[in-house]
Amino acid sequence: MMKHSVCVLGGGSFGTALANIMANNGHQVSQWMRNEEQVEEINLTGLNSRYLPNAPLHRELLATSNLEQAIRESDTVFVSIPSKSFEQVVQRIEPLLTADKILISTTKGFNPNRFELMSDVLRRNPITQKIGVLSGPNLAKEIAAGQMTGSVIASADDLVRQRVIELLKSPTFRVYENRDCKGVELAGALKNIYAIVCGLAKAMNVGENTMSMIMTRSLAEMSRFAVHFGANPMTFLGLAGMGDLIATCTSPLSRNYRVGFAIGSGENLEEAVGGIGEVAEGVNTLKMVVEEAHKHGLYMPLAEGLSKLLFENAKLESLIGSMMTGEQKWDVEFATNEESDNV
Numbered sequence: 001m002m003k004h005s006v007c008v009l010g011g012g013s014f015g016t017a018l019a020n021i022m023a024n025n026g027h028q029v030s031q032w033m034r035n036e037e038q039v040e041e042i043n044l045t046g047l048n049s050r051y052l053p054n055a056p057l058h059r060e061l062l063a064t065s066n067l068e069q070a071i072r073e074s075d076t077v078f079v080s081i082p083s084k085s086f087e088q089v090v091q092r093i094e095p096l097l098t099a100d101k102i103l104i105s106t107t108k109g110f111n112p113n114r115f116e117l118m119s120d121v122l123r124r125n126p127i128t129q130k131i132g133v134l135s136g137p138n139l140a141k142e143i144a145a146g147q148m149t150g151s152v153i154a155s156a157d158d159l160v161r162q163r164v165i166e167l168l169k170s171p172t173f174r175v176y177e178n179r180d181c182k183g184v185e186l187a188g189a190l191k192n193i194y195a196i197v198c199g200l201a202k203a204m205n206v207g208e209n210t211m212s213m214i215m216t217r218s219l220a221e222m223s224r225f226a227v228h229f230g231a232n233p234m235t236f237l238g239l240a241g242m243g244d245l246i247a248t249c250t251s252p253l254s255r256n257y258r259v260g261f262a263i264g265s266g267e268n269l270e271e272a273v274g275g276i277g278e279v280a281e282g283v284n285t286l287k288m289v290v291e292e293a294h295k296h297g298l299y300m301p302l303a304e305g306l307s308k309l310l311f312e313n314a315k316l317e318s319l320i321g322s323m324m325t326g327e328q329k330w331d332v333e334f335a336t337n338e339e340s341d342n343v
């Protein structure tokens, strides 16, 4: 096996979980973070206690606050920075890039400054177009605990997909491939909206019929939006689509689910987000997606209902009403059924 030099940008839970897999695989891994105390803690104790407590890290994993050195010395860069700061960090690394460096986004969200995905931010650099997106049902704490996990690397470039598989595959981490970058990336970002809806529903003690209905209609809504922007609907049947939707909509380990649960338990949005202490991408995603859906005339009753609830103080009944009496009547869209005059 060839030993690669890898850099992970971001000291959060997912960046740490990925860096640790690659270090365990024998690659030379540096993890860049801005917090000096965190750098020291990881290097001295092998723990990232704030973001990934109880997960002993490989002793060769090197935490660093030296961005320039970390980028220069790596052939592959994973960007695990929340969407809010993603563009700013990518701008800092641009002068350090070379044509052969591979850039991978692991961030499931939209740029809050304009409607674009993280891979669009990466593609704007003028030096390297070796770009990929990693997405799937990948709760960081479960990965760190060694739970068997599947993920998807999406890229049009064969070399990029092969490199990520080589870096990350392990007895407990399996990486599948997809060429549909747009679909994989949109699936990862969009499901956070529906994880909030499901957390809310769970706090209200709804039954499994209701949970199944919400999750299935969420998948329909996500794929409708994504197909409009060029995704392949079949991607939504895979790990990055249905897989991640199931994990995030059912697990209290999901920050987005927890935001929904807290709101369903009576907290307001600010309290719910503040209580998490980590990033919950779904709130910004909801804003961006609903605005875009309006512009393009896309029918998204669940997202629309949640947006009214969170940002316009609408009653919960309006979200329920959106789902129960909405205009969409066909179960499956993108079907071969000639009669299906889908909305």
Ligand SMILES: NC(=O)C1=CN([C@@H]2O[C@H](COP(=O)(O)OP(=O)(O)OC[C@H]3O[C@@H](n4cnc5c(N)ncnc54)[C@H](O)[C@@H]3O)[C@@H](O)[C@H]2O)C=CC1
Pocket (backbone or CB within 6 Å): 010, 011, 012, 013, 014, 015, 016, 033, 034, 051, 080, 081, 082, 083, 085, 088, 089, 106, 107, 108, 109, 138, 139, 140, 141, 277, 278, 279, 281
């Ligand atoms: N945690 C998880 O289970 C998974 C997370 N993701 C995605 O990974 C992305 C990163 O998430 P997490 O690592 O979970 O986030 P986190 O909330 O655990 O940590 C975020 C990290 O980014 C750092 N950061 C924020 N702004 C920064 C800036 N301007 N400069 C430098 N560092 C900055 C923070 O200091 C922190 O170390 C998110 O978009 C999330 O959707 C994807 C799959 C699983």
Ligand SMILES: O=C(CO)COP(=O)(O)O
Pocket (backbone or CB within 6 Å): 108, 136, 137, 138, 139, 140, 192, 195, 244, 247, 248, 253, 254, 255, 256, 257, 279, 280, 281
């Ligand atoms: O994307 C995730 C799991 O695949 C993590 O979800 P949260 O960001 O909601 O914690």
